[in-house]
Amino acid sequence: MEPIIKVKDIYHQYGDTEALRGVSVNVYPGEFLAVVGANGSGKSTLARHLNGLLLPSSGEVLVKNLSTNNPDDIWTIRAIVGMVFQNPDNQLVATTIEEDVAFGPENLGIPSPEIRTRVDEALKWVNMYDYRKRSPHQLSGGQKQRVAIAGILAMHPEVLVLDEPTAMLDPMGRQEVLEAITYLNRELKMAVVLITHHMDEVVLADRVVAMGEGKIAAEGNPKELFKNTELVTSLGLDVPQVFALSSLLRENGLKIDYAFNPEELVNALCRLN
């Protein structure tokens, strides 16, 4: 399959700090890609290259074969690759939620009736349609983050890049946002790039890229990554708690598979008896 985004051997320098040191990665249509790595490993810097918010010092980023280095293509690229950040408060600007969501398509010069349709649709996708007339200030963190996602969706992107969207949310807010992301990926076949420190979110992805000191240190299936204890430790990562429990039980001689969610483990254990 032809990738939507091709990142080709990019470097990025902030003053003396070399934040990216030769990163190559593809993003494929419809995939769910997780990006993990220690604080400072270059995840956000990489994310900001995917839609040309940052440009590589060397190397190239191609979005549907358009280079982010070409200023003429940058708006087309940003319509294809949408970006959601950690703090929803900095992303919501209008007085009502629907105005906020309309902001992006308005900037793209979409005609009004079409905007209306897109706003309603986007709010429904993230399950926030009933709140459309409210002010963003009246929302919980998880609701704000879903409105921020709707604002991006209204521009009809093909890739949604989310930089630690759940880091500041409580468990309920986190759950809401993850449900929205999973829906967009599974039902609307939107490609998702999710940067996160939560290993139970990584399990949801098809593929994971682990960053370490500005480079890609590992890439593959999340479940395979977690099995590589040495690598997980050396990258300062963690494993989901259920996975740790299933590993410990295996070490104690139980003949069960590794489990990634509580249900899986309960079923595996019940099959033993």
Added chain:
Amino acid sequence: MQIELKNISYTYQGPLPVAALHNINLTVKTGEILGLIGHTGSGKSTLLQHLNGLIKPQEGDVLVDGLSVKKGELPLTRLRFRVGLVFQYPEHQLFEETILKEVAFGPRNMNLSEDEIEKRVKRSLIDAGIAEDLYERSPFELSGGQKRRVALASILAMEPEILVLDEPTAGLDPRGRKDILNFLVNWQNPNRGIVLVSHNMEEIAAFADRIVVLHEGTVFLDGTPKEVYSEAKKLAEVGIRVPQVSLVLSGLQERGWPVEKGAFTVPEAAQEILGALKKSPGGERHGL
């Protein structure tokens, strides 16, 4: 040291008053690690600010070793040295030009000698895991995780008896979380106490001696981690998830396994499961 919240209610005044706490009764003391959980808006941050006098009691009273905050029976400045509050958003706490000055600010206000100030600053910076090459940098140039560490160091430098932390690990990577938690466990002793707010249930489970669950400004549950996490259904009603291993144990219990569902760390859960298998008729088959 002991801090008693007695019938505390609190309403934020304004055009639209917000009732944040209703009739809270709670005692916090040295020698204990208290985990405070509850979803956003449940009143956690408001409660914490009562502990060091940053918010004065509107209704009810706060008693510090029996002395009333409301009646002004103890100086609030001293209370703030003894009960160190690390804010949820470190940006709200940091203001100095350099990290060294930031961390020295508290001890300087305590009228300590320059020698003592310097000693405390260095030790706190090391304890909080801040690299020496950052000392002269502005706290505002740091990453979110680093800011959190500086905010922690600046409180540690006052050598509080009770350390109150409002979501200190949010946004940190797994290793950063572990470092901070391990540090806190080592810091705590019979003469020091910790109150910790976290959304990470696994973290709270492994760390706290006691858990208080807030819901809509009231104390919803108060007990040991075992007691609190065995109430998975009740917790779900107020939007709180229990640790993954607790879900495994309650799942097994529902399927008739003789396991206790209150266990919550990975090794404890493994013990429970292995113990149950050993007791089962075919236990030997599993090589146990």
